[in-house]
Amino acid sequence: MxxxxxxxxxxxxxxxxxxxxxxxxxxxxxxxxxxxxxxxxxxxxxxxxxxxxxxxxxxxxxxxxxxxxxxxxxxxxxxxxxxxxxxxxxxxxxxxxxxxxxxxxxxxxxxxxxxxxxxxxxxxxxxxxxxxxxxxxxxxxxxxxxxxxxxxxxxxxxxxxxxxxRPAPPAPPGAEPPWRPPAPLEPRVGELFEPGARFVVDGSEFTIESHDVGPLRLPSGRLVAADPAWPADEEPFDDMLMPVAHPVRVLLAVCADKPDWKPVAALQLVLADVPAVTWEPARVEKSDPALLGEGEFYGAGVDSGQLCFVDASAAEALGDVVGEHEVDPDGAEHRTALLSDPASGGDMLLFTAPNGDGAYPTWVGRAADGSITCFVLDTLFAPERHFDEG
Known part of the structure; x- marks a missing residue:
């Protein structure tokens, strides 16, 4: 033995x-x-x-x-x-x-x-x-x-x-394991981006306002979230969408004390105007949540201070346009700018990231039957907890 x-x-x-x-x-x-x-x-x-x-x-x-x-x-x-x-x-x-x-x-x-x-x-x-x-x-x-x-x-x-x-003392009721595997960043959606939702950032109270700014034409059926100066560097999401124009909403964070500053909290591409019952990270090829560390996420990298949703077939051409011409969406009514590529028929909707350069996640909402209701490009401006009146 x-x-x-x-x-x-x-x-x-x-x-x-x-x-x-x-x-x-x-x-x-x-x-x-x-x-x-x-x-x-x-x-x-x-x-x-x-x-x-x-x-x-x-x-x-x-x-x-x-x-x-x-x-x-x-x-x-x-x-x-x-x-x-x-x-x-x-x-x-x-x-x-x-x-x-x-x-x-x-x-x-x-x-x-x-x-x-x-x-x-x-x-x-x-x-x-x-x-x-x-x-x-x-x-x-x-x-x-x-x-x-x-x-x-x-x-x-x-x-x-x-x-x-060998025996060991049994676990008491409700005992938790001393170690847990790393947990990636959870989708920060649901009520957080509902119109009228309130939260506090740096001592100021903000309220979410929703405005229609689309539609966004996606002739390829492939959606990309990216820095608009280099959108061709990002992979499109795995989910194929209908190759049509989809409504888009911009979710602004409005503060009574700062009426001239309305940062974009999120951009929402709407596929079905029904409530999402589950949320998950938008996936690109070879991305796997099991490879992420604590609080990490797959997201669009930003070096120009701006973010966008863009059709994959128009990404390279419209990225060249943004690179050659300064595009300032902050002066627009809803803090966004819509660009179109006549060759592909695809669009780009871009805006300024309130937190500047970094990386930003996109979440997918699904209906009860598992179908996709929307994509939400999150600028991470809104905190995870709402303003508490009490």
């Missing part, structure tokens, strides 16, 4: 108490695995209970940590399920001295991250406060491996031996 390895199913690892929390039985862990719900597996010394490895599984994420003899996590690897296989997203390693605390800023730390295109970024932080970074490429296939089945803990951790179940 090979080496014995203790096995504990649980909610996760408490980094303060340095112990597993919320013990689960194998049946419950298996049910969670099948349902894509979160759970953890801790491998421990069968005699002392000291941890050797911890696997945390949450939906498409797999985070595996390995411990040193002092019970400190010295290596953490994060994988995510892409295209039916595990993709190596990132790994972090720490080099501890005998008396160093776990994750101390005073120890050497190396973080490596990968992209599905094979790009590898390495950042090493040194104990003396220095650091360096490198970028290179690795063969894409080396970043993928099969998804191990439930119970194949050797494939996840590399630890050999015979796994022996």
């Amino acid at each position: 090979g080496q014995m390895v203790g096995l504990v199913y649980c909610e996760g690892w408490d980094p303060v108490a340095r112990t597993v929390v919320g013990g689960l039985d194998e049946e419950r862990a298996r049910e969670r695995d099948f349902a894509g719900e979160q759970y953890a597996v801790c491998l421990v010394d069968p005699d002392s209970g000291a941890p050797t490895a911890l696997l945390e599984i949450a939906d498409r994420y797999r985070r595996c940590s390995w411990f040193d003899a002092a019970g400190r996590r010295e290596r953490v690897r994060v994988d995510v399920v892409l295209h039916g296989r595990l993709f190596h997203l990132s790994s972090t390693e720490w080099v501890y001295g005998p008396d160093d605390e776990e994750f101390s800023d005073e120890v050497e730390r190396t973080e490596v991250s990968h992209s599905p295109q094979g790009d590898r970024d390495l950042v090493k932080d040194l104990p003396d406060g220095g650091s360096y970074a490198t970028e290179d490429e690795v063969p894409v296939e080396t970043l993928y491996r099969r998804v191990p089945a439930f119970g194949d803990w050797h494939a996840y951790t590399g630890l050999d031996g015979t796994f022996v179940r």
Whole structure:
């Protein structure tokens, strides 16, 4: 018989108490695995209970940590399920001295991250406060491996031996796992951009006003959100639309104390004038929310201080027009400017981004039957919470 390895199913690892929390039985862990719900597996010394490895599984994420003899996590690897296989997203390693605390800023730390295109970024932080970074490429296939089945803990951790179940204190009602996978920015829509919605920015109260500024002609059926100076640099959204003219509404943030300044809170392309019951990020080719970090999003990059919706077939031609001629939408009645390309028949509707250069997300609203009701280009001006009269 090979080496014995203790096995504990649980909610996760408490980094303060340095112990597993919320013990689960194998049946419950298996049910969670099948349902894509979160759970953890801790491998421990069968005699002392000291941890050797911890696997945390949450939906498409797999985070595996390995411990040193002092019970400190010295290596953490994060994988995510892409295209039916595990993709190596990132790994972090720490080099501890005998008396160093776990994750101390005073120890050497190396973080490596990968992209599905094979790009590898390495950042090493040194104990003396220095650091360096490198970028290179690795063969894409080396970043993928099969998804191990439930119970194949050797494939996840590399630890050999015979796994022996060890009990752990059961989780109290309502217990939450100590670790959660990164959560991308959630769609900031719904009531936030309804006419009459109110919110406070920098101490000033704003109210949303909706104005019709379209229609926007989309002869290609492909919608692009972009910086109007370089719209051809952005990919069109995956969803094909009817190749017709669609109504557009601009949602202005109006402040009684600042009557001459009406920043654009969002631009809404309307496909069906019915309420959206669900919201999701607009997707472009090869974008996957599982590759995003906490609070991150896929969005249109802005370097000219302006944003637009544009038909894909007109993007290059109208981008040249914007690049050659200064277009100032702020002087227009509703803070937008509409440009048309006679060759393609496509349009561009552009406006000034109130927060200037950066990146801005587009959200998709869907009706109860799953059909798309609208696209909302969010300038991130409005906060996530409304003004509270109480």
